[in-house]
Amino acid sequence: YPVNARAKEVLGVPCLAKVEDLPGPVDLAVIATPAETVPGLIEACGAKGIPNLVVITSDFSETGPEGAALERTVVAQARQRGMRLVGPNTMGLFSAQSSLHALMPPVEPLKGPVSMFSQSGNVGTQFLAWGVEAGIGFEKFVSSGNEGDLTCVDYLRYFAEDEATRIIIAYLEGVDPESGFLPAARQVSRRKPVVIFKGGRTGAGSRAAASHSGAMAGSYNIYQAVFKQAGLIEAATTQEIMDCTKALTTYPIPRGNRVAILTRGGGWGVITSDACEENGLIVPPLPEAMIKKLDKILPKYWSRSNPVDMAAVITPEPFMDCLEILAHWKGIDGVIALGGRAHIPGRASENPLVRERLKAQEGLFKQMGAYYQGGQKKILEFIRQLIRETGKPIISVTMGPQDYHKESMEVYKLASYPNPERAVRVLRLMADYGKFLASPE
Amino acid sequence: YPVNARAKEVLGVPCLAKVEDLPGPVDLAVIATPAETVPGLIEACGAKGIPNLVVITSDFSETGPEGAALERTVVAQARQRGMRLVGPNTMGLFSAQSSLHALMPPVEPLKGPVSMFSQSGNVGTQFLAWGVEAGIGFEKFVSSGNEGDLTCVDYLRYFAEDEATRIIIAYLEGVDPESGFLPAARQVSRRKPVVIFKGGRTGAGSRAAASHSGAMAGSYNIYQAVFKQAGLIEAATTQEIMDCTKALTTYPIPRGNRVAILTRGGGWGVITSDACEENGLIVPPLPEAMIKKLDKILPKYWSRSNPVDMAAVITPEPFMDCLEILAHWKGIDGVIALGGRAHIPGRASENPLVRERLKAQEGLFKQMGAYYQGGQKKILEFIRQLIRETGKPIISVTMGPQDYHKESMEVYKLASYPNPERAVRVLRLMADYGKFLASPE
Known part of the structure; x- marks a missing residue:
């Protein structure tokens, strides 16, 4: 119910002239009139039996001693009537x-x-x-x-x-x-x-x-x-x-601060490792057994260490295979999965001349775009499954635009970040919280 | 010219079989074939008089001593022919x-x-x-x-x-x-x-x-x-x-580290001040004369200090008036202008029921949306003009989505940031650089 002493309607919604005119019981009154009118309104609301108030009005204790005095009056009034008050200001x-x-x-x-x-x-x-x-x-x-x-x-x-x-x-x-x-x-x-x-x-x-x-x-x-x-x-x-x-x-809260890093590009592995160490997270070396498992998936020139640098392998399947091995590794408490750019364009070029020249290949580019987009979705679903299996956070870093991160949250219920440093900070804060939860009460 | 020993065409573009088949002079060769083929190709390119090489091929010094030896050979070959080489890898x-x-x-x-x-x-x-x-x-x-x-x-x-x-x-x-x-x-x-x-x-x-x-x-x-x-x-x-x-x-490089902060909301002024001090930037108090000038523009309950908190005045004109006064203040070297959200929705609500109820007001909401969007544009143009007049960076923080920041760059040639901390970091780095430029060589 809008209540206004002067207006007959607000945005086309009919107004009551005063609190007393309210036709039935009301749970909450929102007050947004000048400070000097507030005491009277609280009285009126109290008389009407309204138990809760939100006082948007400013010019109370935040502006000086006069306002502070008015605020004390208003609060005392409300309390006397058994009303609770949010605000003022x-x-x-x-x-x-x-x-x-x-x-x-x-x-x-x-x-x-x-x-x-x-x-x-x-x-x-x-x-x-x-x-x-x-x-x-x-x-x-x-x-x-x-x-x-x-x-x-x-x-x-x-x-x-x-x-x-x-x-x-x-x-x-x-x-x-x-x-x-x-x-x-x-x-x-x-x-x-x-x-x-x-x-x-x-x-x-x-x-x-x-x-x-x-x-x-x-x-x-x-x-x-x-x-x-x-x-x-x-x-x-x-x-x-x-x-x-x-x-x-x-994501689940990690039980410790040891991190596995999976990356498609060596430089990003370096950047993520730096951020981990600067935030007190540990990037442990890969055990021999893990290296052997990964050898079966990756080309011979992969990094053979943590960060696991896939060395330019960009298809989704090996990425998921590596992720599975890393997530189940008992020596770590969380994974940072650097997925690279989400947006494979789906066409030859933004340049119409190039597109014209490669016109016959349009279908191929569309197919490639769809393949990689589909791969991203598969990866996100797979990450969710791995999280359920392992109880560990597997944090997705995908360097695409804002929309992509929103979709990742809304459709896949997975937080993802546009750069590794932000993912690392989050993991560190969660690891600290995990430590608190594990501490005796 | 694509050159490929096996393919007759790549993406529909006809290929030459070998370097020797190139019909005319070439400035640059891009090599992306396996490492063992590179020495032969460099010879061929050299014979053809191609002065520059980009060697994408990997499996050179980054993979071990064998690769390193091959890399030395390849580089020596190129240098002997007077060619320069980007890469390999x-x-x-x-x-x-x-x-x-x-x-x-x-x-x-x-x-x-x-x-x-x-x-x-x-x-x-x-x-x-x-x-x-x-x-x-x-x-x-x-x-x-x-x-x-x-x-x-x-x-x-x-x-x-x-x-x-x-x-x-x-x-x-x-x-x-x-x-x-x-x-x-x-x-x-x-x-x-x-x-x-x-x-x-x-x-x-x-x-x-x-x-x-x-x-x-x-x-x-x-x-x-x-x-x-x-x-x-x-x-x-x-x-x-x-x-x-x-x-x-x-933005121009600031000549010092003193900052004026203009904000529509007190909390953001607090956050920006903290970030400034933590980054070695100074937020100096407002001189009495400035306060008097601003008194004429702002409601009586404004902050009367730097940060200048406009206290919920949200129309564009007073914002620009304040900005002008602050930018010309001799006591500061840069301004951070916290503009708040850029997106005033041009409709009553995302909720269709609410929209239905306020249907008669659709025009009003559209008008309001257009008014604030137009205001944002006016502000950006005004900031550009103030930068020209004062030679100081006036950094716009607008908490809208990514697209807004892109538009600000492309259309108004102004960097803007989605939160004040990022703007402060940028100002600090620029101030450090300004200090370097001012130091004797």
Whole structure:
């Protein structure tokens, strides 16, 4: 029900003039009117028996002592009536289960197992939008705003209990040390992974945070220690949050940090090895028995070591055969499978003159394109099967464009990455989490 | 001219049976036949007066002492005849000026000002493919292979002289310390930027490199020192090479490391500030005079500090007004402009039920979509103009999908990034290069 004191309708939907006119029981009121009108509206909502409020309105504690006083009044009012309040100064919330889109920006998240709370509405809703592009679905989202009543700790505990939520992600600027965040996070992490990103790690960032959410960012060292103790997965960049979330929705947690690398090109094996070692992952040497097995599949000039460099063999079948051997190798906990470019063009050239000259071969090029595209699909299905068999993450790196990675998520339920460094970072974060899970409680 | 001992035609193009049958003078021979046939072919090419060879054939020094001996023979043969040789074990080369596509994989690079040499064919040609997706055009490319004759130092010197090349990028595994790389690089860096990525930085990576290109990766510390001394721009990841290259083709080099940040959302300002400080960039406070100027444009609750948080003002005009003031601020050397999502949907919802209900408003949503899309274009054009006026890089961060960034490059000649951390890294690398340029020779 839109309620507006002046408008008769909003976007063609008829409006009620005031809260009192609501015809029946209502579960949630979303308030987006100027700050000075909020106390009156809360009274009206309370009288109507509405138990929950989302206060989008800003100009509260984030703008100074006057706003802070108003915020205290508003929260006290709500609590007195037994109402709970999200915000104020929130960008709203989303719930897939109840198809509730109470968000300020025009984003429509995909549905999925991820729930997020965010101390920045802009950052949080951007993640929802990135999810649409990456094929990552959300279950619940809340922009926590000024946290006048409900706080991050409440949202964390709630997502822990929520059965539809399998993965939790959070953007955090500051948490009250007295809020019980650490013990709550420790408990939650045992049950489901929590990916966290801390804004205000530096002096410049903290100053910006103070003027943004009013959060006292505090010492980043202390936060880092808390995150580690609590088994939270700390992402180093905003890109990494999405990368890691994608992996957690589709891959099992590795039981250790030993990695096998399969590549079609030697240089990419080098780059992946460097990234592994720089991230504390181990690239163990291939045992003699493995080398013998691979000798049967690969041309004589293959690398005979880990990374397994297939040396320009580009058909899908040997790739899958190698992958199977590596995935079952007891000496490793995960595989990075460098698949190369997904897009074999399916035609001779972008240049019409070349195409004209090779016109008679059009069918052949189409066939080749279809063969390699089909091969990619076979590989993705095979990887899924190997993951089920071995319980190990087998991370696909395919250097094609964004659409390809989205299809990989949506159709094959497999996270894939456009370069090996991003895959390695994800594996490292997952390995750290695996170590936490294996540690005594 | 295809030459093949057995086939009468290749892909419908008639073949000559042997080199001797070539009807006229030829500038370059590309050899892709088994290793044992190469010496005979070089003799034949020499007799025919062909001055240049690209030897794609592998199974030379990269596979052991026998191959190394054959490689020495082949190179000696070529030199005796006054021929120069790329490879062996190369993936070929590309030249935009002469429309020469002598590449192994089916990639067709965009044309542009970037030239690359790569000690891995797979890595190098992947960059050409990424360039197509990112809107980065190449002038010349060479996969250096085993460098039996021509080496990286030759390619570096050649690209330095080549007028069509404005930016040089390189993937490097190992360079002979006696090859004169350092003095050559020092000279080249003064004239044009050289972006470098080192494979084999770690133990695991060096071992992989030894079995790949046979390169003795050597101590990474020494390489880093050399790169720094020579003013090379060292990218930390493969993604960063592309990010940095894109910026160098479109932005001026900053004269210092002080950054103004403009954002529509506070959280993104925090994240950008953190990334700046972690990368040695300074986010200076706003002078009182600037605050006064911005007060006239922004709502009373704006941040009043750098980052300039516009606090949810989303129309294009105030954004451009702020940008103009910040770009002309004498206290900074570059601007990061966080534009938010580029894609305002031109319709009410992805959900057909919602669309049905808001059917009467379809025109309004279309209008809004067009308004914001048009706004984005205005902003990009305005940024270009501001760059010309101020000589400072104004880096656009727009969190939309890949296509948007490609359009920004191809149509507006502006690099833009999908998150602020990547923009900050690019600015930092450019600032380091600016410092090198300002240092005495």
